[in-house]
Amino acid sequence: MNDAHEMDSVADRRKFIGFVILLLMCAGVVRFLLAEEYTGFISDQGLFVQWMESVREYGLGGAFAANGNINYPPLFLWVMGLYGDLLHALGISTYAGAISFKFLLILIDLAAVVLAVWLTAGISNYNWRSFILVLFALNPALMTDSAVWGQVDMLHSMLMLLAMMWLSNRPFMSGVIFALALLTKFQAITVLPVIGIWLLIVLVKERNFRPLLMWTIGFITPWMAALSYFGAAGSLGIMISQAYTDAVGFYISVTMNAMNIWFYIIGIAPGTNDTEILAAGVTMRNFGFGLLFISVIGICLYVYRSREESTAVLLKASAALCLAFFMLPTEIHERYSIPALVFTVFVLLKDKRWVLPAGLLTLTVMMNLIIVLDNNVTAGTGVWIAIVNVFVLIWMHRLLWMGAGSGIAESLPSLPALTNEAGEL
Template sequence: MIVAIEIRMLLASRYQGFISDQGLFIHWMETIRQYGLGEAYIQNGSINYPPLFLMLMDGYGKVLSLFGTSALIGTLSFKGIVVLVDFAAMLAAIKLSAGIRSSGWRLFILALFALNPVLIAGGAVWGQIDMLHSLLMVLAIVSLTKKTWLSGVWAALALLTKFQAVTILPIIGIYLLIEAFRNRRWKPSIGWLGGFAVPWLVTVGYFASAGGLKEMIKLAYTDAVGMYTSATVNAANIWFHVVGIDPSSDDTTPFLLGMSLRTFSLLLFAAAALFICVYEWIATRSGDIEAVLLKASCAMGFAFFMLPTEIHERYGIPALVFALFVVLHDRRWLVAAVGMSVTMLVNILVVMQDAASGRFGGRGNGDGLGRRGFGSGRGFENGGGLGNGRGPGSGSDFGADTPFGSGRSPIGGGPGTTMAASYTWIAVVNVLLLIWLLWVMWYEMRQVRQVRQLKELADQEMGQPRQVGQR
């Protein structure tokens, strides 16, 4: 942990990362400081994250102010909150792996988690916070078989951090159905729903009293789909040259049988999700329910990264985190953990390098960041900065002082992906990984069925009257 934290602090200080993302976050912090969290969504139309991360950033900014400093773009002063989240995740990983008998294997997995280059690049270097909702998603799944009410709380907090956490709800739903109809236990469902409701009731009550509930739901949730209409937004998935689709294609255009590319991609994901739910229903009869839930969550997260349109390069991180915890139960899944670590690392680094070279085509959200934009990444340029306006900016320029400076413009326009077609091999490997995951799950289902059939046959034979002389 000491080495992991030192590496993060060193890289966070040395590389600016995506200063456009960080600039948005700091802009949001300033909005909350001026108007309060309850009115932030009303005053700033660029906020597209749920409120939990905003609340953490606001608290982090207040702590910095106590020491007479503030968060600056591209520096450790801002990325400190990312390092703190990673530190908390490492502590959680130690706790969650406490039941592993092999201390050597446990140490290896903890090291793979703490020193994973994808988690370091996406957090301490980039300046993003994907580890936060990934950790909350894992906690929601792991606690499901122990304290269902606590799982509901974690799941609600995950959704209040990032809408992407919705991918674990089918996994949780199938488990609760198994408990209710197979095991005749309704208490887990009641407990989970109660735990899930509490954070949401508090959130809804708070924003309703401040008058910002409608805007919060609209910006953080309902507007999430369709904000970026490219086939892929730098995610090396099936839409990155693998099936002959231009990654920058508009996903609202007709694709097949009158369906848009977006609709077709969501149907693909729905089919994969259905298979994963069937796997969970069958495989939970094997006995190691927590392992099955983690595998299903990993596969669901990776299918979400690979199949729908409009996916960003970092959206596979929850699947990777789940894969690392699956390996604690099933060493075969080390293939998935290592494979994802390689492909996602290259994907993220290529995007950052493209941003540094100014090739980024933009991820428009139509809200604008003012006309002067960012300077060198160490602060805002004089006379400009980040405006509160909702209109489009003028195509702000971003500095690139370091190899991983930022050239990503949140202003609309341009293609949705900047990676060259020569990196299609990343998407191809990811496709093979997805196929491998689904095949392993199918094979496990078949094994469970065979065991059940043998057990039923043995029970039938035991129930038949024995003939004379039969031993």
């Protein structure tokens, strides 16, 4: 009997390995076809190619001083520099909108799929694991962002995800990876409140200082290396200002094509200056930050009160916080929704009830990107996306409180059951 069971397990594993290989091939082919068919957002890609050449010519340490248009942190520039050196050695020229540049983004996507296979290894149900991998690997929104648009939001999103998944059991590596996420894009700081409250809870409730200590050491290590490198190159101040401080508040519209609450939902046109007074002397910018602050407090309370296991708590809180960051403040770009979508897909590792948010976000993120690429951003084409996004944000917060074990959760109306009562796999 045991022999037969073992044979079945071996056969299942072989089938799954075959499925993964086929999925990787499909993910690569579809991305190549999309990249070949659509040039994407030439402005972004043109800057990336320009930055790549600056890194090749002046080195990573001198690129920021030589090119004042660089406004990304150094990690992606370093990756592009390596890629540019490889293409140069092969005699291949890089052009915006062409496969020669987008191939790098496809490689990053495929590396993310391989990482997803590893991160889902704890799921014993091969069918459910396969569903999650397909939803991630062939997600039309994620493919639109990279293979079509030509952006690299997958890189910092996966680093953010890995930092949260390792926080409870590998705090040192979590700190290292989170530092790398910040060195890739400043948006990664979105999940810092979740990290902070979790480490604080462990410190206070369990009187265990080791996770905080190890995470801090891990976080400092890449930063010390980066600061030392740019300090020796004489470009530390320039790098910090261009990649971080000057990049904040550069755009003053209430929304930069992000279909959130500022996209006609509250009766304000997207191009409105966010420094204008909304009411009672409060600017729209400050009101947006206030809404985000309230959401952060609520999500931190969920982390504090939750009865769920650590990884589930961290993934759900991060998904909700990333979506709140996209939905509530002003000056948000359409692509800032990508981390929220990535986290939501991986919440499915722990809770099947998040299928609806994952599906709806896939739809709204994809349509938001397509409408911007088509230069067709109007109330008629986009307000429905903003409304659905509001619904998803509310739904997410409802799901959080269902797992918080508080009286608030029990007082809220019930949702349709997609799994068992606990929502576990």
